[in-house]
Amino acid sequence: MVKASPTRSSPAPTLSVDVHPMDKSRLRLRGKRRCIHSILHVANGLDHSSRASDVSDAMFTCEKFGADSRVVHGFTARSDQAGQRLHLGTGASRSDWDRAADEVGVGGWPVAYASQVHGDTVLWTSTEGCAGEADALLTRESGLLVAVRTADCVPILIRGEGVVGAVHAGWRGLASGIILKACQMLQDEGPLEAVVGPAICGACYEGGDEVVDAIAAWTDRSLFVIEGPRKAHIDPGAAAAAQLRSAGVSEVTRLSICTHCDARLWSHRQEGSRAGRQAGLVGRRC
Numbered sequence: 001m002v003k004a005s006p007t008r009s010s011p012a013p014t015l016s017v018d019v020h021p022m023d024k025s026r027l028r029l030r031g032k033r034r035c036i037h038s039i040l041h042v043a044n045g046l047d048h049s050s051r052a053s054d055v056s057d058a059m060f061t062c063e064k065f066g067a068d069s070r071v072v073h074g075f076t077a078r079s080d081q082a083g084q085r086l087h088l089g090t091g092a093s094r095s096d097w098d099r100a101a102d103e104v105g106v107g108g109w110p111v112a113y114a115s116q117v118h119g120d121t122v123l124w125t126s127t128e129g130c131a132g133e134a135d136a137l138l139t140r141e142s143g144l145l146v147a148v149r150t151a152d153c154v155p156i157l158i159r160g161e162g163v164v165g166a167v168h169a170g171w172r173g174l175a176s177g178i179i180l181k182a183c184q185m186l187q188d189e190g191p192l193e194a195v196v197g198p199a200i201c202g203a204c205y206e207g208g209d210e211v212v213d214a215i216a217a218w219t220d221r222s223l224f225v226i227e228g229p230r231k232a233h234i235d236p237g238a239a240a241a242a243q244l245r246s247a248g249v250s251e252v253t254r255l256s257i258c259t260h261c262d263a264r265l266w267s268h269r270q271e272g273s274r275a276g277r278q279a280g281l282v283g284r285r286c
Contacts, residue, residue, distance in 0.1 A: 058264075059103050064253050065195040071159050072145075073282040074104040075197040075255070077264045087266075087276030088149050090115075101145060104281050111145045111281065112137055116168050120176035122185055135173055136182045138165040145283040151268040152205075152259050154240045155197040155280030158182065158249070161190030164282045171207065174239050175214035183247035193251040194244045197280045198265055201258035202226045202235030205269070215239050219246075 060075040080086045080099055088096055097111040110128030116135050125131040126141040137146040146166045148155050153170035156179065167173075167182050186192055202224070212225055212232050224239035225232050237254055244252045259265040259278075268275045 060198060060255055060257060062195040062253050062255060064251070065157065065159070065193060068159065070285045071164065071282065072104050072106050072285065073157050073159075073164075073195070073280075075155060075280045076100055076103050076278045078266050078276060078278065079264070085276070086278075088147070088279040089151075089277035092277075097147075100147070100279055100281060104145065104283070106145070106283060109143055109145050109283060111147050112139065113147045113149065113279075114168075116149060118170050118172040118176075120173070120178040120181055122165075122167075122178065122182045124185075135169070135178055136165060136167040138163060138182065138185060139284075142284050142286045145281045147279045147281040149277040149279050150197075150199065150259070151266040151271075151275045151277050152200040154199040154236050155278075156194055156240055156244070157197065157280050157282040158186065158192055158194045159282065159284075160186050160192045162284070163189045164284050166280055166282055169236070169240055171211050171215060171234070171236060174219070174236060174243065175211075175217065177218060179240060179243040180218070180247045183244070183249060187248070191250040192248070194249045194253070196237050196240050196244070196252065196254040198255055198257040198259050198262070198278070199237045199240075200260045200267065200269060201256070202233045202238065204258060204260040205234050205236065206231040207234040208232075219243055 058077050058079060058081040066073060076086055080103055086099060088100060101107055101109045101111060112125045112128050112131050114131050114134040114137055117133055119135055121134040122136040123131050123134040124138050126139060131137055139146050140163050148166040148168035153168055156167040158165040163186060165182055167179060169178055212221060219239045219242045223242045224235045241252050241254050259267045260270050266276045266278050
């Protein structure tokens with residue numbers, strides 16, 4: 001049993017909810033409406049907690065995805081392990097990315113990233129720095145991390161035989177087919193495995209019919225929509241996991257950690273223009 005605590009900025013009633021026993025998240029409820037959302041969350045078999053066995057205040061990883069010792073990966077938080085703010089959005093410096101590599105445990109590795117535009121472009125890369133305008137990066141280069149940046153959107157890391165990839169998918173990405181496109185580009189790379197990282201949860205994300213319909217063109221709505229009293233609640237992480245499975249990914253794991261609820265993570269919906277960006281990073285050893 002975990003008790004949800006109120007936000008910093010406004011008092012809220014305390015709500016007790018049953019969550020996964022490995023929960024290590026600090027839940028933040030914001031007023032009566034958030035309590036209703038949390039009840040909705042639990043009633044639909046979801047939680048605000050990580051189901052990973054390796055979760056720290058500074059880095060989120062998936063034990064199953066990381067079972068291959070040749071692959072390194074992680075999802076950063078708003079602070080590094082030293083407690084220093086870590087913002088990896090547009091304008092992040094080389095030293096910021098160096099710190100991110102340190103967080104993953106491969107200090108000194110270069111990092112490749114993209115100028116993200118909520119589209120369906122997938123690029124291969126073999127060098128560090130900005131690879132261009134895209135929302136997914138793939139590489140066969142060992143000793144190179146590929147990264148995507150998020151602050152509520154879904155970060156997805158993929159690995160195959162001798163290849164890794166990172167995909168950024170907000171609702172527009174989920175409606176564009178970028179996940180299927182990335183997987184198709186990797187279809188000859190052996191069995192694929194993926195991990196869906198921290199993103200806004202269905203309890204916290206309301207969307208209009210146009211958003212639901214756009215995603216439903218690729219995913220059965222029953223797999224990602226929670227009907228609400230006013231608008232539908234959309235679970236983008238669930239949609240991403242469903243699309244990965246439909247694309248033929250053999251093993252899909254999801255870290256059910258909500259960026260909007262968890263104080264360790266940046267959230268655009270929570271913080272607006274003040275929000276920084278965390279990153280999902282993956283690389284392959286020689």
